[in-house]
Amino acid sequence: MTHFADLSPYAYSESETPMLNVGWLEREHGYPTGTPPQGLTEALAERARNTVDVHRGMHFCRLCPDFETARRNTSRGDVFLGSGEIHVTGPGGIYASPAMVVHYVEAHSYLPPKEYCEAVLGTVAQTGPRSSPPVARQPLRARGGPGA
Numbered sequence: 461m462t463h464f465a466d467l468s469p470y471a472y473s474e475s476e477t478p479m480l481n482v483g484w485l486e487r488e489h490g491y492p493t494g495t496p497p498q499g500l501t502e503a504l505a506e507r508a509r510n511t512v513d514v515h516r517g518m519h520f521c522r523l524c525p526d527f528e529t530a531r532r533n534t535s536r537g538d539v540f541l542g543s544g545e546i547h548v549t550g551p552g553g554i555y556a557s558p559a560m561v562v563h564y565v566e567a568h569s570y571l572p573p574k575e576y577c578e579a580v581l582g583t584v585a586q587t588g589p590r591s592s593p594p595v596a597r598q599p600l601r602a603r604g605g606p607g608a
Contacts, residue, residue, distance in 0.1 A: 463489045466573050470556045472545075473513055479547065479554040482576045483561035485568075487522045494571035501566045503580050504546065505536055508559045511544025518542035519560060523568045533563050550579025 462472060463486035470479035485491050519542050524530035534542035541559045548555045552575045564570035572580075 462486070466492075466576075467552075472556070475556075477554060479556040480552065481557075482555045482572050483557040483564055483570065485523060485564055485570060491564075492571045493569040495569075496565050496571060497577050497581060499581055500572075500577055501562065504557075504562045504565060505539055507546045507548070507580070508536070508539050508541060508544075508562050511559045512547055513556075514544040519558065521560060521563055521567075523564065533567065536562055536566070548576065548579045550575055550582070552579070555579060 462484060464471065464481035464484035466482050468481050470481050472481075472484070518534060520527065520530040521533050522530070524533060539562070541563050544559045546557045546559055546561060548557070555576050557572075557576075561570070561572070565572070
């Protein structure tokens with residue numbers, strides 16, 4: 461996958477809507493760790509059921525110690541995490557994360573920014589897991605970002 465610093469401007473794919481990156485992790489770059497707010501992993505997993513901006517192919521966790529472990533972690537139960545993004549709307553804007561963020565939080569103690577956690581938990585608690593407005597996307601053939 462590609463590394464982007466948390467809360468940096470989204471740049472993985474073309475988007476007509478400004479967004480902020482969260483959870484684009486790579487082994488070579490440090491990331492914040494800690495105990496996530498209660499319910500965050502489950503809320504992210506629920507959002508990952510309906511990913512957006514799904515690309516061809518799949519991503520494996522580059523934080524896992526080896527390929528076999530990473531391969532086993534492309535899913536969480538019946539939810540596929542190896543492709544697609546989770547978009548969450550909060551007071552700070554729209555946040556874009558790889559679906560793999562579920563695994564990063566659960567298995568690698570990644571602690572996303574506070575405002576992102578609040579947006580994920582607030583949206584799920586207030587209006588259900590599929591409440592974010594759709595983000596204007598380019599058709600798949602028009603995109604040429606990394607991993608396309």
